[in-house]
Structures are given as structure tokens and as C-alpha cells.
Amino acid sequence: MDMSDEHGMSVTDKVLALLGAFSHENPALTLTELSRRTGLSLPTVHRRAAELVAWGALERGPDRRYRVGLRLWEVATLAPRGFPLRDAALPILQDLYDVTKEQHIHLSVRDHLDVVFLERLSAPGAPQADSRVGGRFGAFATGAGLVLLAHAPDDVQEEYLSTPPRRYTSNTVTSPARLRSLLAEVxxxxxxxxxxxxxxxVHCVGAPIHGAGGLVVAAISIAFRAGSQSPQTLAPAVRAAARRVSRVLRE
Incomplete structure (x- = not known):
């Protein structure tokens, strides 16, 4: 954003732009870096950042860099599709890991066209995964992603299918017709x-978690080295874990 556009922004827009400047790759930023990443002037960044520090949404360290504050984390824990869902699922995820000992076990939700990871359990020595708790993955080619897309509203599916998906490997399904068939199979x-x-x-197997009214609210998935296991062997355990979480959510 050009700084000349700043005057058309509301105070809320500016505050959200500042918070959105932080990322997993850039967790600590100076005023100058915040200004550059948001397009806001230094005086505006200084003023709004000071207000966010006073409220607790940001913290300023001895190195004069700003970081996301604990107050923001406290608010985030109230998101119903976040920590409450994670807390309900975590013991069951641990049981699934104990039974399968597979490389990565994920709990995921859909946020429009992104998959958001709420939890990950990884075996010792497991290969580094692109997933991290709180991270987003803009692909529905994973086991969890296919589950979440298959149970998404029709308009969300059509929006996703209207743009050719990214091809990660030669096995990635990108044909809209084949994807529709695959989602029906799921x-x-x-x-x-x-x-x-x-x-x-990487081979992934995922299963849906149902909430109130039977709606799919999340997915459990296992990622394992392709060829080391049969997905048909792991699927019953993944589905059973997802059903257990579903029952907990409905209690």
C-alpha cells in the first residue's frame, strides 16, 4: 500500500494492518519495518503501536522491536474453533498417536479457502513438516484439506474449483471434474x-469431525511416509478418533 492511501483508512484498518504485519517468519519488527510492511507513515505507526502496547496486544522489547502480546493470545483462546476444540480433541489425538506411532497427526479446521492447523503431534525424528500450530496452508490436497473441502458449502467448493489449484507433485489432482469426483468419494x-x-x-489420511447439527467442523489426519502403510489400514483408526471427538463436542 502506498502511504498516500493511508488517509482513506479507518483507525481499525490501520490497527489490523499493523497486527497483520507479523508472521511466523517475521515475529519481531521495528517501527521502520512495520511502516514498510503496512505502508503506513512512521508517525502513524508510532502512535498506533503505542496504543496497542498500552492495551497489551503488542509488546516492545529491549531491542526496540515489537512482538505480539499476551493479551492478544488471551483473546484468541476464546475462538470456539480454536482452543476449546483443541482441548476436546487433544487426549484423543494422543491416543491415536500412541496406537499408530505415525509421523505427524493433525487437527485442522477450514477458514474459507485455507486449512488452519490447531494441533500437531509429531514422532521423534519425523521429517520437518510445513504445518505448524496456528499456521495456514492454502491447499486442499492434504487428507484433512480434502475432508474439509468435501464438506464445505457448495459455493465454497465452486470458488475453489473455479481457479486451477496449485500442482505440488505429479499426483496433485487439479482437474475440476476429477476433484469433484474425489470429493464425492470422500x-x-x-x-x-x-x-x-x-x-x-507423503501420504495423508483424514476424517471429519462433526459438531452440533452434524456439520463438519474440523478434521483429524495422519501424515506418513508413502508406501510404509496402507491407507485402508490406518483409515479405521483415524475415523474412530474423529467420531470420538465428535461425541465429546456434542456432549
Missing amino acids: RRDGYASSDRMVGPD
Whole structure:
């Protein structure tokens, strides 16, 4: 954004722009960096950042860099699709890990066209994964992603299918017709199997978690080295774990 556009922004827009400047790759920023990343003038950044520090949304360290504050984390824990869902699912995720000992187990939700990771359990020595708690993955080629897209409203599915998906590997399904068929299979079978669609050696199996009214609110998935296990062998355990979380949410 050009600084000349700043005058057309509301105070809320400016505050949200400042908060949105932080990322996993850039967790600590100076005033100058905040100004450059948001397009806001230094005086505006200084004034709004001071207000955010006073409220607790940002913290300023001895190095004069700003970081996300604990007060913002406290507010984030109130998101119903965040920590409450994670707390309900965590013991069951741990049981699933204990039974399967697979490389990565994820709890994920859909936020429009992104998959957001709420929890990840990883085996010792497991390969580094692109997923992190609180992180987003703009792809529905994973096991969890296919589950969440298969149960998304029709307009969300059509929006996703209207733009050619990114091809991660030669196995990534990008044809709208094939994707529609694959999503129908997920709904029919009760689980998704993503065979090397996001990585050359990664196979994922995911299953839906149902909330109130039977709506799919999240997904549990297992990521394992392709060829080391049969997805048909792991699918019953993943589906059983998802059903257990669903029952907890409905209690």
C-alpha cells in the first residue's frame, strides 16, 4: 500500500494492518519495518503501536522491536474453533498417536479457502513438516484439506474449483471434474486419502469431525511416509478418533 492511501483508512484498518504485519517468519519488527510492511507513515505507526502496547496486544522489547502480546493470545483462546476444540480433541489425538506411532497427526479446521492447523503431534525424528500450530496452508490436497473441502458449502467448493489449484507433485489432482469426483468419494467413504499429492513421499489420511447439527467442523489426519502403510489400514483408526471427538463436542 502506498502511504498516500493511508488517509482513506479507518483507525481499525490501520490497527489490523499493523497486527497483520507479523508472521511466523517475521515475529519481531521495528517501527521502520512495520511502516514498510503496512505502508503506513512512521508517525502513524508510532502512535498506533503505542496504543496497542498500552492495551497489551503488542509488546516492545529491549531491542526496540515489537512482538505480539499476551493479551492478544488471551483473546484468541476464546475462538470456539480454536482452543476449546483443541482441548476436546487433544487426549484423543494422543491416543491415536500412541496406537499408530505415525509421523505427524493433525487437527485442522477450514477458514474459507485455507486449512488452519490447531494441533500437531509429531514422532521423534519425523521429517520437518510445513504445518505448524496456528499456521495456514492454502491447499486442499492434504487428507484433512480434502475432508474439509468435501464438506464445505457448495459455493465454497465452486470458488475453489473455479481457479486451477496449485500442482505440488505429479499426483496433485487439479482437474475440476476429477476433484469433484474425489470429493464425492470422500463423502461416500467417510475419509480422504491423499497419496503423494503435496509431497513426493507423503501420504495423508483424514476424517471429519462433526459438531452440533452434524456439520463438519474440523478434521483429524495422519501424515506418513508413502508406501510404509496402507491407507485402508490406518483409515479405521483415524475415523474412530474423529467420531470420538465428535461425541465429546456434542456432549
